[in-house]
Amino acid sequence: MPVNSHTPDSVQHADSVQQPYAPQYLDGFPTADAGDLVVAEGINDLAVMEVPASGTPQPFTRSPLHDTPSMALLIAGLLAVALCYHKGYKYIENFFHYMFSTRRRENLFEDHTVNETSIQAALIANTCIVEGFLMYSAVQHFWPALSPMLQRSVFVHIAAYCGLAVGFYIIQWLVYKVLGYTFSDKVGSKLWLDGFKASQSLLGLLLLPVAVLTLLYPGSGKLLLLVGAALYMIARLIFIYKGFRIFYGNLPSILYFLLYLCAVEIVPLVIMTSVTYWISGIL
Numbered sequence: 001m002p003v004n005s006h007t008p009d010s011v012q013h014a015d016s017v018q019q020p021y022a023p024q025y026l027d028g029f030p031t032a033d034a035g036d037l038v039v040a041e042g043i044n045d046l047a048v049m050e051v052p053a054s055g056t057p058q059p060f061t062r063s064p065l066h067d068t069p070s071m072a073l074l075i076a077g078l079l080a081v082a083l084c085y086h087k088g089y090k091y092i093e094n095f096f097h098y099m100f101s102t103r104r105r106e107n108l109f110e111d112h113t114v115n116e117t118s119i120q121a122a123l124i125a126n127t128c129i130v131e132g133f134l135m136y137s138a139v140q141h142f143w144p145a146l147s148p149m150l151q152r153s154v155f156v157h158i159a160a161y162c163g164l165a166v167g168f169y170i171i172q173w174l175v176y177k178v179l180g181y182t183f184s185d186k187v188g189s190k191l192w193l194d195g196f197k198a199s200q201s202l203l204g205l206l207l208l209p210v211a212v213l214t215l216l217y218p219g220s221g222k223l224l225l226l227v228g229a230a231l232y233m234i235a236r237l238i239f240i241y242k243g244f245r246i247f248y249g250n251l252p253s254i255l256y257f258l259l260y261l262c263a264v265e266i267v268p269l270v271i272m273t274s275v276t277y278w279i280s281g282i283l
Helices: 009-017 068-093 095-100 114-142 144-152 154-183 186-216 218-247 253-282
Strands: none
Touching: 068 095, 068 114, 068 154, 068 186, 095 186, 095 218, 114 144, 114 154, 114 186, 114 218, 114 253, 144 154, 144 253, 154 186, 154 253, 186 218, 218 253
């Protein structure tokens, strides 16, 4: 019987619903063998999902960036400088004066207050902390055999390196004080020590970005460490140049100056490197 064109849509929908449903995959979903495309009945194309090849898993490398006590120590040094800056900013403004000036006449209006002492202490502490982080990175890159020991106790090594930097600074300050009073007078010794403290204070601020970059980009650690070493050498050369201007009197004094360079500037760095390697191995 012909279908009435006026048959309601609901009736036609009911007829389509009453048709029996036949499963398309009676034996389960088709599988791909060796990545070939399987063509099932009634299907022209079948997309096959391939599992991506995975690389060799790498162990997690611990660093000071992921160590909470180590980062807290770095932030503490910055906070100390920030808190003391408001009352001691004039000392930072006079960095170059302290590093280069050899004027022996005292300024009557010059007053070394407690505020200046506090900013000096904060800046030196920041320098020692930053140097500790750079020493950690240097041991990792130049003595890779010690890296497993460093990763087992990150903060212990960072604290030890910062302590070495503090001890090295104090020893240097004492040696320079003795040499200043031995080969010069009170004014000359003070000028020399002012140059040492100012150069070390500024060095910490310059090394801070380098230390942060070594934490963020460890792959460029060796290049960044070379930049840090260059900044350290520039600071030392400025201080040595000021000492030469203060203590140079005649031609024979050059011999004493060369002895000073070897005994006070070069040998302590070699000893410091050996002590750093030794401590890294026992911690």
